[in-house]
Each structure stands twice: as structure tokens, then as C-alpha cells.
Amino acid sequence: MKKTRTRFAPSPTGYMHIGNLRTALYEYLIAKSQGGDFLLRIEDTDQERYVEGALDVVFNTLKATGIDYDEGPGKEGDCGPYIQSQRKDIYKKYAELLVEKGAAYYCFCTKERLEGLKTSDEALGTGFNYDRHCRDLSPDVVAVNLAAGIPYVIRQKMPLTGTTTFTDAVYGDITVENKTLDDQVLLKSDGLPTYNFANVVDDHLMGITHVVRGNEYLSSTPKYNLLYEAFGWEIPVYVHCAPIMKDEHHKLSKRNGDASFFDLVAKGYLPEAILNYICLLGWSPSGNEEFYTLGELEKAFTISGISKSPAIFDIEKLTWMNGEYIKRMDEDRFLGLTLDTVKKVFEDAGTEVPSPETLRKIALLVKTRISTLAEIPEKISFIAKLPDYDTELYCHKKMKTDREISLASLKIIEEAFENDPSVKDDFVSDKIYEFLLGVAASKELKNSQLLWPLRTAVSGLPATPGGATELAEILGYDETLRRIRDGISRLS
């Protein structure tokens, strides 16, 4: 059995579309799940679309997601070069070979003539089809024209009758009438191949066994088959995937301003969470497990799990999944990812940056409470600087507090702190909690009547990451007392 080989063949546009990334992932997984090779090939046959730095986006994305290629630019194998613009001569040779075999022909039609055809077709309300004007030019005329240097393209000579059937691994058998097939251009007048032609030639030359692509290519696949057959080449397994949608009607796209892979990373999403999520958009595993590392996917992936219908990109579910990844992440990695952000919150607020130990505590405080890394600043900024707040916050029915009780409670806490110097010596959450519970009991107050006002005074917020005593520990004895007094004056 032949070794499985797949390829990711992006055209460098400078934007890593989520759908393209998913295609790359599926290609990678098909190869790896079968012990095969995954190659990277750059399809840059359209020189008008050249974008500076676009290749780096491709390389960086693959690197960030851990999708390693076995052959490709910078990793030369036996099938290089892996950049189509460097393979120009190859395509010309094969196009000419096809002419010799009678499966293609030279076409000298001008763009103007084609335009005329197109407009008259549109007037009829039908799609455009080349009228095959040059299909039966005599060899003599062709030779003369070529010698005269008249610009030409090479077109595929489609059979005029019969049908062509191809098999897709996800859609099954699809049959079309040959007469509906256009004599498409294979080699452009600039000597470069069209996508459809370069693809077939390269895929064959590179030993690609599985062609994975978006289902917008479904309708051109019969033409591919005809090409493979004309060359006498083995037809690969086709795996067409339904698109990822923005909503019911629109595909996810750059034009719609939809997030690219790096946009999502910049918004605080983890590459592994993004990859995990998009893998599940359009593919489902055999069991109920939803969390997969790339390595696990390499074992679990099956082509039969790929679905036929489009999937809407649900940022809410990605966000949830990202949060799960954060919760499951080990502490060291989390701290490595977030400590600088935490530190920056204090720098931006213009307040003194706490000790590394305190920064650590703050970061960890937030670990189970965020879904994306970008949420950190808003969650902790109150620690750096007490926000201005309304004393209405002190009123809470369930906690059985109002302004008066809160004022009394804060005074009680202040006094208790001052009267017992040992509190300051061991100012950690558990000890403070224990201490305050004792105070509450002695004053015949409910725990919440003491703790709710404390939390409010110390944070100025209706909801905070961590409880009153946790926050007190982080703020330290002095700052805690300062905020308690601030609360007292607000309430007085």
C-alpha cells in the first residue's frame, strides 16, 4: 500500500483564515493518522496577488499550532521546489504533453473576443462557456501562430458526450454530464499554470494520495479526473469539506472582517484551544470526548467523521473551551503566560508593583475565572486602584446588610484589627477569615454582615475574583485598613 501523503497548499495572502487552518489540520491529521507525510506547498501562481510577508504568516501559524510539515519550503524533500512560482517550467512541459496526447489545445483567442462572448452569454442569462473556437485549429495554423509569437493559452479538451463520475470520501459518488464542462485554461498566456492545472500536476509529482479542500471545488473535480486520466495518473482520494460559516448565509472571511487565527490569539485565545475547537467544527469523534491535544487527534482522526454540511463558527463555545484549557493548564505555564499582564496593570495604574509573590497570587486568583487571557486586566484593576463606588453596593438583602450595618461592621473590623496586633503579623486569608468569624460571633452578627461590607470596602465592586479575606491578604494589612477607613468615611 502506498504511503499516505497530504499537502497544505495555501496561496499566500497574508491572512490565515480559520477555514484554511482547519483544512491544514485535517490534511495533517489524515497523514499522521495513517503514518504518512504532510507537505507544505505554496500556490503563488497569481503574481498579481503577491503580498509581502504572507509566507511568514503561514509558517508562524503552523509553528504556533504545532502542525509540522515533513516537506516544504525550508524543508526540501525529493519533490521540490515547493513554491509553485519556482516550478514554472514543469507545468509548461506537462501542458504541452497533454496537447500531444490530444487532451488539450492551443487557443489564440484574445481577451476582447472572450469578453464579447461573456457579455452575450450573460445577456442570455446563462453561465459563460468558452465557445471552443480554437479547439479544432489545424496543426499548420497552430504552428504558424506560434512561430509568429501570437499570445496563447492552453485549454483542456473536454469530451463532448458521456458522463464523468468521481468519488469523494465524504460526499460519495458524484456524476456530471461532460457537455457541461468548460474547456478550461490550463496554461495562462503568461506561461504560468492555472490553479486547477498546477494542482493536478504538483499533486501527482509530489505523490499526494489525499486531496483535502473546500467543497467549492466539488464542481471542478470532474475536470481534475479527466486530467489525471489523460495523463494516465492515479487519481487521489478526494476529501471535500463544507465551509465554516459566520452565520447562516455568510462564510467566515476576511472580507467580512472575521477573525483570523492570529486575531484570535491576540484576543486571548490559546492556539491549542482554537485548534481543538475548529477541528470539531465539521468533524466528530466516535465518543463523547471533546478535548483533544494534537497528538491525540493524530490517533483519533477518521475521514468518516467529517460532515457534509456547513458549520457556523460559534465564538461562545470557543470561549468556553478556551476557559477550560486555562483551568486545566498547569500553574507554571499559566503564570508564564500571564505574569507580565498582571504586572502591567499596576504599571498602567501608576501604582507600586507588588512583590512577585503577590503578583503570583493575583494571577492564580483569576485562573478559574477567565475564559480568555484578555479578560485579566478588567478583572484585577481594582486591586491596583480602588475604583470610585456608590455606597448602594453595601446594601444586600441576602447578606442582610445595609449602609448602617455596613458602617458598624467596618468600624468593628477596624477596631478589631487595631486591638489585636497578631492579625498584622499573620495576614493571610485563612487566618483573617477565622479571626473575623470570631469577631462576628462575639458581636452576634451573621458572617455575611461582616464579610460583605469588607469585600465591598476593599474592592468597590459588586463582584470580585476571590472573597473578602483573599483580597485582604493580597492587598496587605495597610492597604486593607486604608480601604476600610475609606469605606467608613464614604458611609458616614
Add this chain to the structure above:
RNA sequence: GGCUCUUUGGUCAAGCGGCUAAGACGCCGCCCUCUCACGGCGGAAACACGAGUUCGAUUCUCGUAAGAGUCACCA
């Protein structure tokens, strides 16, 4: 318009002739609790429609409808 494809809860989806039609996100409720979150428990919510085939259709066939793709010297 021609050709092709798709159609299970709001979303992702399992199902591959017989099920009270999984699971997840989101939503709602309850519990836990020094707020929030985490966690636990529970709930509402779906087979586009119509004919066939069959003892029996979400599942097979054919229509209809609605969506999508394609019909370039773009990929």
C-alpha cells in the same frame, strides 16, 4: 438560469430500518458558598415538507421547499 451539494434543538453534533432521538456550548432553576467564579444536580429545546419502499422510517427512493457552491488567463 444550467449543473452539483446540503437540511436532527438557537449553535456544534451522534444516529447509519425498530432508541423514552446521545453528548457539548448557550439559556433557565436548584445546591455549594465570605461576593463572583469553579464544581454538583436538574430543566426547556430538534428529525424542513409530501409521497413512496417496508411489518416498521430520522435512517432507503423520488419529488417539493429553503439554503449553499460553481459556471475566470482567482485560488
